[in-house]
Amino acid sequence: MNVVLFLLSLIDLFFSPKRKDLYFKRRILDEFERNLAYKVNIEVTNRSNHFMSYSLVDGIPQSFHQHFPLKGRIQHGVTSVIEYETKAPVRGEYEITKLYFRYSSVLGLWEKQMTVNLIDTVKVIPDLTETKQFLENAQKYLLFEGNKIRRHQTGIGDFAQIRNYVVGDDPRKINWRQTAKLRQVMTNEYEPEHGKYITILIDCGRMMGSELEKGNRLEKALEAAHLVAAAALENGDYVSVLAFSKDVKVFVPAAKGMAHLQTILHSIYNVTVDSAESNYASVFSFMETMQKKRSLLLLFSDFRTFLYEEHALLYLKRLRQRHLFLMVGIEDSTLQNRANEKPDSVQTTMIKSIAQQQIMFKKKEKTKWERQGLVMIEAKEENLATVAVSHYIDIMNRNLL
Structure with missing residues (x-):
């Protein structure tokens, strides 16, 4: 057998x-x-x-x-x-x-x-889902998230075209010369100025590795930064990107055109969180030498870590004379939940009071920075990209840059 x-x-x-x-x-x-x-x-x-x-x-x-x-x-x-x-x-x-x-x-x-x-x-x-939605229909994307593209100031910006007057248009923008020629009411249409400089700063320090419900802070910051870059490039602005921790990790010089979006993506897709603390003073000093033209400095960082950096305030005061600064961070949901807890016991009462103390400290420091003209915004993790691009559009429409 x-x-x-x-x-x-x-x-x-x-x-x-x-x-x-x-x-x-x-x-x-x-x-x-x-x-x-x-x-x-x-x-x-x-x-x-x-x-x-x-x-x-x-x-x-x-x-x-x-x-x-x-x-x-x-x-x-x-x-x-x-x-x-x-x-x-x-x-x-x-x-x-x-x-x-x-x-x-x-x-x-x-x-x-x-x-x-x-x-x-x-x-x-990074996940580019939000960027694709924005490029398909910016107005629909922002309205879905509870925001809208705001109208710019009357007569401010570049002349775009002459079109027929419709109900609701500003009568001050009526083009009387064309109205007389064509014998129908015509109005001037303006759009925000193009060719502005946007510098996106991405913090890769230790605190950006804090875990969220989906990914960590750095992942959300990269997705939001890519969305803002796409919106700015589509608008005809110049965009540069800088990723840093204790030193500068990646720097993409300013350029315009949608082809530059791929350059940015392939430069920052591989950045990771470092174990070291971020050196804000060093990166702001670097920006002072590299970016000579007036630009919007959009920083994605951890809110609390940034507030403790006293040396950064000195550099930002100097940068504020030439540039417009906007810092966007992710709201600490754990801290908010602790502050809103019902004090059922001595332990929960102590935790609640400490959380409220931390929130009050944050508000106090934020007010101090904003008095220097440095705008700081906190957003929920799911709304970070939307808040960042909405404020960029608002700055462009109000001609603040």
């Missing part, structure tokens, strides 16, 4: 595909947006005369969502497409080099394993 079983297994081995008859190809996108699902296709060509059962594991990074092994059957002489879905929760550049493939013979008495070298590079970039 042992001899018969051994001969049977040899016959089964003879009817299994050879390794040289199997060909593999991976189809995967070059870029993944963080936490969005993407499909990956593996093409397996069986050029032998035998079908097989397989078990497949792709060599994607461990941080990617995985559902392996994938199992199935492939007939002889056909190309089968194996599809699976994955997500990438961590930004960065990854190299996928291996594919592990195990297949069995007709009777399943033999199983062979192959390690296939398939090299692909994937860049995981």
Whole structure:
């Protein structure tokens, strides 16, 4: 019986595909947006005369969502497409080099394993969902979030066009020369001035690694910064980006045009949180030498950490003489919840009082900075991008820059 079983297994081995008859190809996108699902296709060509059962594991990074092994059957002489879905929760550049493939013979008495070298590079970039929604319809996006694009001051900005007067238009903008020529009421239309300089500062210090409901503070800041950059470039402004912690990590010089948006994205997509505290004085000193023209300095940072930085206030006072400063941070939801708790016990009462004390300190320091002309805004994590782009549009429409 042992001899018969051994001969049977040899016959089964003879009817299994050879390794040289199997060909593999991976189809995967070059870029993944963080936490969005993407499909990956593996093409397996069986050029032998035998079908097989397989078990497949792709060599994607461990941080990617995985559902392996994938199992199935492939007939002889056909190309089968194996599809699976994955997500990438961590930004960065990854190299996928291996594919592990195990297949069995007709009777399943033999199983062979192959390690296939398939090299692909994937860049995981920030989630651009909000940016795409804004570029499709800016007004609809902002209205959905409870904001709107505000009308600019009358007669301020660049002349855009002459159009027919409609009910609700400002009578002071009526173009009487064209009205007399065409014998119908015509009005001038203005739009905010283009060609302004916007400098986006992204803090990558230790506190920006604080976890939120979805991602951390840096992830939200990158998404909001990309949205503001898209809005500014679409408006014809010059945009530069600077990411920093204790030193300057990335600096993208100012440029205009939507093509510059890709330059910004590929420069900052891989920045990470450092374990060191942010050096605001150093980065403001760097900005003073690099940005000579008047610009809007839009800083994404941790609100509380920034308020404790006394040296930064000295540099900002000097920068304020030339530039317009706006700081946007994420509201501490835990602190707010603690301050709103019902004091049921001595312990909760103490926690509530300390939380309220911290909120009062924050308001006091914020008032001190705003007296120097430095605007500071806190927003909920889900509204950070909307608040940032709304204030940018408001500044442009009011011609403050």
